[in-house]
Amino acid sequence: MDTKTRMIETATKLFQQRGYKAVGLNELLQACGITKGALYHHFPGGKEELLIACLQSLNETLTRDIELLFNSAPSTEIAARAVIGEMIKDLDRDGTIAGYTFSSIVSEMSLLSESARDACRALYEKIESIFYAKLIEDGFSCDRASSVSLFLTASIEGGLLLCRAQNSSIPLQTISNVIPELMKEF
Amino acid sequence: MDTKTRMIETATKLFQQRGYKAVGLNELLQACGITKGALYHHFPGGKEELLIACLQSLNETLTRDIELLFNSAPSTEIAARAVIGEMIKDLDRDGTIAGYTFSSIVSEMSLLSESARDACRALYEKIESIFYAKLIEDGFSCDRASSVSLFLTASIEGGLLLCRAQNSSIPLQTISNVIPELMKEF
DNA sequence: ATAGTAAAACAGACCGGTTGGTATGCCGAA
């Protein structure tokens, strides 16, 4: 794997787990096994340009992973529960999640960097659009699908925050269990 | 108002808006209108001790504010929508929320400081317990009330993240509109 | 095949500024 890709993959995990500011440049370089020269060669804009690249890369990998789960699921309900199941698996194994969220980045960068905020917005939009498409496939109306996809995205992100605060995967499990009842309503 | 209280109130807002690491010590002192001497006089443990104090203070004020809204509302549904309404009001007025959330702190501190994580856990627990009590009052079973209170908390927190990413209050408005349909189901 | 060369891919020393934190000094009230 080439250096640039390795940098992005490693940095993405670190940023997702601990946020942007909390990850120092030296720590980042050490984790990637590179030096400053390499970083500023590939990303002249420094740390922030790397962050943007991470968010864009995340957009692609996330889309691929989630779409894979969605394509092999018969309904939005089962697909959503599968996604949450993956998150719970990661959480129980590693004690942290570095695959499906970026809440730390959103909350600290939304006021600081317009481009970072926009990259995050695009990411959420992408996730919602996958939910949306599947909901339409399930026979939901456009309005309903739009509301529900947003609601699902929000409750999963929020559930993850609760998991982090409790240091447990139970909140996400609860949310996963509630989803079927939620979907019936619409 | 005495110095210590002023420090906590000002710092709380800053930490809520931008997270812990992103707020520098000097910026903090300047915003509070104090010096390092005062900070380390009142909080020998420094920045982190101040953060813990902020979270505990937030626990009290948040409880008071939310309980006030809940006491004057006839049902959980209306109460929850009132809480979200307050958030939307803040968001539209200031462009940011500094009253009802602390997601930035959770995500970046949960792995870093056990005591900070625990303070956040207590905060979420308190919020959920208010929802829970009102749901019981509404005639929900214990199990249902427990699930729904968690679900409401999660979706509100998640909705706020989406608002931050989109720089708009629409996600929270959508969630507020979906809640009645959600409550009917249970 | 080989030597020459230019560009890409790094490495690492160095920089000014900022970080959180400490030690000491001052000053009004009790």
Next chain:
DNA sequence: TTCGGCATACCAACCGGTCTGTTTTACTAT
């Protein structure tokens, strides 16, 4: 005169970023 409640001066460590220098790669002319 003692003591809480600060202010000021200062510190080492670290920050993200720039700089110059070296190695590796790719291509070409001979």
